[in-house]
Amino acid sequence: MAMKIRATMVGDSADVKVLMNHPMETGTRKDAKTGQTVPAHYISRIVATVGGKTVLEADTGPAISKNPYLAFKVKGAKSGDKVTVAWEDNKGEKESAEAAIG
Amino acid sequence: MNHQRRTVLRGVGAAGAVGVAAAAGLLRPTEVYAAPRSVFDAKDAAGVMRGLGAGGAAESGQIVVKAPDIAENGAVVPVEVTSNIPGTESIAIIAEKNASPMVADFDLKGGAEGFVSTRIKLANTSPVRAVVRAGGKMHTAAKEVKVTIGGCGG
Numbered sequence: 001m002a003m004k005i006r007a008t009m010v011g012d013s014a015d016v017k018v019l020m021n022h023p024m025e026t027g028t029r030k031d032a033k034t035g036q037t038v039p040a041h042y043i044s045r046i047v048a049t050v051g052g053k054t055v056l057e058a059d060t061g062p063a064i065s066k067n068p069y070l071a072f073k074v075k076g077a078k079s080g081d082k083v084t085v086a087w088e089d090n091k092g093e094k095e096s097a098e099a100a101i102g
Numbered sequence: 103m104n105h106q107r108r109t110v111l112r113g114v115g116a117a118g119a120v121g122v123a124a125a126a127g128l129l130r131p132t133e134v135y136a137a138p139r140s141v142f143d144a145k146d147a148a149g150v151m152r153g154l155g156a157g158g159a160a161e162s163g164q165i166v167v168k169a170p171d172i173a174e175n176g177a178v179v180p181v182e183v184t185s186n187i188p189g190t191e192s193i194a195i196i197a198e199k200n201a202s203p204m205v206a207d208f209d210l211k212g213g214a215e216g217f218v219s220t221r222i223k224l225a226n227t228s229p230v231r232a233v234v235r236a237g238g239k240m241h242t243a244a245k246e247v248k249v250t251i252g253g254c255g256g
Binding site (some may be wrong): 026057075 | 139207210
């Protein structure tokens with residue numbers, strides 16, 4: 001499952017909702033079968049742009065829930081503007097996606 | 103000795119160092135005022151507040167922290183923060199009773215409103231605190247969430 005972005009205009013603001021696919025392991029959880037500690041694996045940074053402008057830069061830790069959900073609002077955006085969201089995790093893995101404001 | 107001249111020179115030197123680092127791409131200009139990553143290593147809420155430079159943050163009624171009164175599942179607790187403070191530059195979320203309380207810090211710019219919504223893990227019943235930076239000043243508000251099943255033990 002890839003990252004999902006839904007962006008709609010509400011009044012003069014864009015309402016952006018993002019669903020990321022990530023285990024968000026804290027590094028303290030034990031595997032129920034093996035009893036081994038599951039290593040920390042979490043998104044540490046998220047950057048979003050709207051219409052080519054950076055609108056959100058987040059530093060995140062493992063206390064964000066599994067398969068992270070993020071929503072934000074951007075004034076001055078318009079229907080058709082491109083929205084991009086990119087994340088990077090503590091292991092250096094990256095993913096990005098884009099959508100147009102509906 | 104001309105003390106005033108010394109002070110001026112020192113000021114120029116400090117500004118110059120940041121400028122050089124930014125130009126070299128070592129430090130993106132937008133990150134100059136961001137909280138250090140080490141704030142995620144803090145083991146108590148007071149340590150996180152210090153790390154955010156929010157030790158003296160004022161309680162603000164203009165920040166609304168929306169979260170459930172009771173969370174049946176601490177692994178997935180919806181949290182929505184709205185800051186009605188003009189010029190809101192960032193919103194940080196802190197789960198005060200987690201072993202590592204820092205959850206996330208969102209820098210908002212380019213027309214982004216003082217709003218962020220996400221889902222967080224709560225190990226225990228705890229205040230969920232928002233810290234807002236606006237015009238270089240720190241403001242804060244919190245909402246207590248009662249957790250019936252913790253979200254960090256697995």
